[in-house]
Amino acid sequence: MTDTPLEAQSSRQPSLDYVLPFRLDGHNIHGRVVQLSDLATQVLTRHDYPEAVNRLLGEALVLVSMLGTMLKFDGRFILQLHGKGAISTLMVDYAPHAEGVGEMRGFAQFDEAAVHEALKQDTSPMGLLGEGSHMAFTVDQGADMERYQGIVPLEGETLAEAALEYFQRSEQIGTSLKLAAAPLLLAGGKVEWRAGGIVVQQTAATGGIDLPPEGDPDYVDEEWNRLKILLETTQDSELLDADIEPQTLAFRLFHEEGVRVFDTRPLRFACPCSRDRVHNMLRGLPEDDQKEMQTQETIEIHCDFCNEQYVFAPHEAFVTSSQD
Ligand SMILES: [Zn+2]
DSSP states (O other), X not given: OOEEOGGGOOSOOSOSSEEEEEEXXXXXXXXXXXXXXXXXXHHHSSSOOOHHHHHHHHHHHHHHHHHHTXXXXXXXXXXXEEOSSSEEXXXXXXXXXXXXXXXXXXXXXXXXXXXXXXXXXXXXXXXXXXXXXXEEEEEEOXXXXXXXXXXXXXXXXXXXXXXXXXXXXXXXXXXXXXXXXXXXXXXXXXXXXXXXXXXXXXXXXSSSSOOOOTTOTTOOOHHHHHHHHHHHTOOHHHHHOTTSOHHHHHHHHXXXXXXXXXXXXXXXXXXXXXXXXXXXXXXXXXXXXXXXXXXXXXXXXXXXXXXXXXXXXXXXXXSOOXXX
């Protein structure tokens, strides 16, 4: 990664969806600004979800893009919300692609009637998941590698609050973040989505902002508190405005802290499912399952992520096709 002075960042990035990493010089703090427009629209208009579900899924896309681009790995980074309420599952994943583009997708499973009933009671998007829900982060590096998973109770009024709770519990790294997602109504009833966010995080290195002295419960890190308050002043409208470059947003907030921005990390929607992969999966099923499925008129496999439907006739589903 090369350091790029802020002044040099004048031309608009070709990608509509990206993460901008930055550092605050003089502090051990790094951050990210996320802007998603095409990716958010592709994921969220692919399904016919209620707006409140899409808002939560849009924020989850932002959160996963922040975290996924921080990890150095080859594999898939997955966020799952396990709900006990109207929404039962909300899932977003991120996979780095060879060309340096992060590929993302997401879906939600919910009880439509329960969602509408809850929304009548002014339930917040997070409230749709219900009491006793959980949040899980998984790093999946493939079949031969160990899966890392962290699971925490889902706490907070918003997904950003829930994520902060996760950082406090599991990583104990000072973190502050904002997430936003909203539909954009265009002429002719067309809808696009915008999602965005900003995060700052302390790094464990020495110098800059002091780590709390051990055994002092009253220690207050004034510098860190001041930066968190600055971040809190960000408006959703700023995070969602595709005309505000992320560099501008970072500079607007932290110009006095010596903002240094790095190369942006482009993102795009992609789902790796295909008819061949589904076919392979079917042929790998236990024999009993295959026999049972062969009694069906057609075998239909649905990809929750991209909404693609794969239909097989029973006689073709379990045999090796001529192209294989
Ligand atoms: Zn798919």
